Amino acid sequence: MKSSTVSKNDSPVQSSRRRFLGGAAATTAAAATMAFPAIVKAQSPTSFRFQSTWPTVDIFHEFALDLAQKINDMSGGELKIEVLPAGAVVPAFSLLDAVAKGTLDGGHGVLGYNYGKQNALALFSSGPAFGMDANMLLSWYKYGGGKQLLDKLYQSIGVDVVSILYGPMPTQPFGWFKKPVTRVEDLKGLKFRTNGLAIDLFTAMGAAVNALPGGEIVPALDRGLLDGAEFNNATSDRLLGFPDVSKVCMLQSFHQASETFEVIFNKPKYEALPDKLKAVIANACEAASADMSWKAIHRYSEDYIKLQKEDGVKFYKTPDSILQQQLQVWDEIVTEKSKTNEMFKEVEASQRAFAQRALAWDMDTNVNRRMAYNHYFGRRQQQQQKS
Numbered sequence: 001m002k003s004s005t006v007s008k009n010d011s012p013v014q015s016s017r018r019r020f021l022g023g024a025a026a027t028t029a030a031a032a033t034m035a036f037p038a039i040v041k042a043q044s045p046t047s048f049r050f051q052s053t054w055p056t057v058d059i060f061h062e063f064a065l066d067l068a069q070k071i072n073d074m075s076g077g078e079l080k081i082e083v084l085p086a087g088a089v090v091p092a093f094s095l096l097d098a099v100a101k102g103t104l105d106g107g108h109g110v111l112g113y114n115y116g117k118q119n120a121l122a123l124f125s126s127g128p129a130f131g132m133d134a135n136m137l138l139s140w141y142k143y144g145g146g147k148q149l150l151d152k153l154y155q156s157i158g159v160d161v162v163s164i165l166y167g168p169m170p171t172q173p174f175g176w177f178k179k180p181v182t183r184v185e186d187l188k189g190l191k192f193r194t195n196g197l198a199i200d201l202f203t204a205m206g207a208a209v210n211a212l213p214g215g216e217i218v219p220a221l222d223r224g225l226l227d228g229a230e231f232n233n234a235t236s237d238r239l240l241g242f243p244d245v246s247k248v249c250m251l252q253s254f255h256q257a258s259e260t261f262e263v264i265f266n267k268p269k270y271e272a273l274p275d276k277l278k279a280v281i282a283n284a285c286e287a288a289s290a291d292m293s294w295k296a297i298h299r300y301s302e303d304y305i306k307l308q309k310e311d312g313v314k315f316y317k318t319p320d321s322i323l324q325q326q327l328q329v330w331d332e333i334v335t336e337k338s339k340t341n342e343m344f345k346e347v348e349a350s351q352r353a354f355a356q357r358a359l360a361w362d363m364d365t366n367v368n369r370r371m372a373y374n375h376y377f378g379r380r381q382q383q384q385q386k387s
Contacts (some may be wrong), residue, residue, distance in 0.1 A: 112196025
């Protein structure tokens, strides 16, 4: 086989010239390739269709939109999440099944709505959590073994989703009522709305409980189907219309003192994402968690004042006797659930161990805000009342 560059009859000079010209041609071709790169078509973004468990009017749906926007922005357009409101595809309480089956690619809700599938799920959202607030609960979830336990719970019931908890909620009100609740006996026979393990708690305290999604609560109160109800916070409650049907709200309760939001993804679709987009989702959830808690302080405090000054709502502190009764009843519920549900027992024990050290540190470290508030604002309020 003859070489196309060097012939055996060539002189040394001719051979050298041929090699030079061949090398020059190769260099020219390479330069041409660099000057005119191949055109690569931009890939279309991966689209996820989400649904929240909240009506469009609720700030919770706004939080869901905020999270989606962060994921979309941080992905640089490679991932696009569209969020629909509750009921757009499935009812609020059917969200988990819809995501697991692939009817939806993901969703935004709370674990308490899935309580009926495995009651241990509600330990992540209901009850006193041994005194932890929601931010402490998220600390347990991320660093204390909670995430692994939640994944194990979903595997145990065969639900094919990826779950991420985020968004610490403040302590929720005891509820909205026709008149102040001053003793446990006032709950006897009361038609009341709540969700999660709080259903067991209020039932044990004498109420007739009906679990309804957020958008159905106020209409039920208005028609007399409920005597009282709780949802979540000053902003949501105001937007949903609670002050239109009640002027009495009781603050502070252990029934949902440490709830968080949950983001769920259809597992096969999530696992098909490249690792960098999974990292975007994880970090966007943490960024949204911080932003949500800051927005909540701003908006909730504004609407707390508006509820009083513009809507004529009277707020009352839940009596300590009722709060103490909640703790006692909760202990009984936990004891009974642990007898028949090993995973319930495992989750509860993990939370308890984490809370014991976290609370000891928190109470010994952080200063009392009530003292500072009374110093700076209490005397001024007293003077304004006198004048």
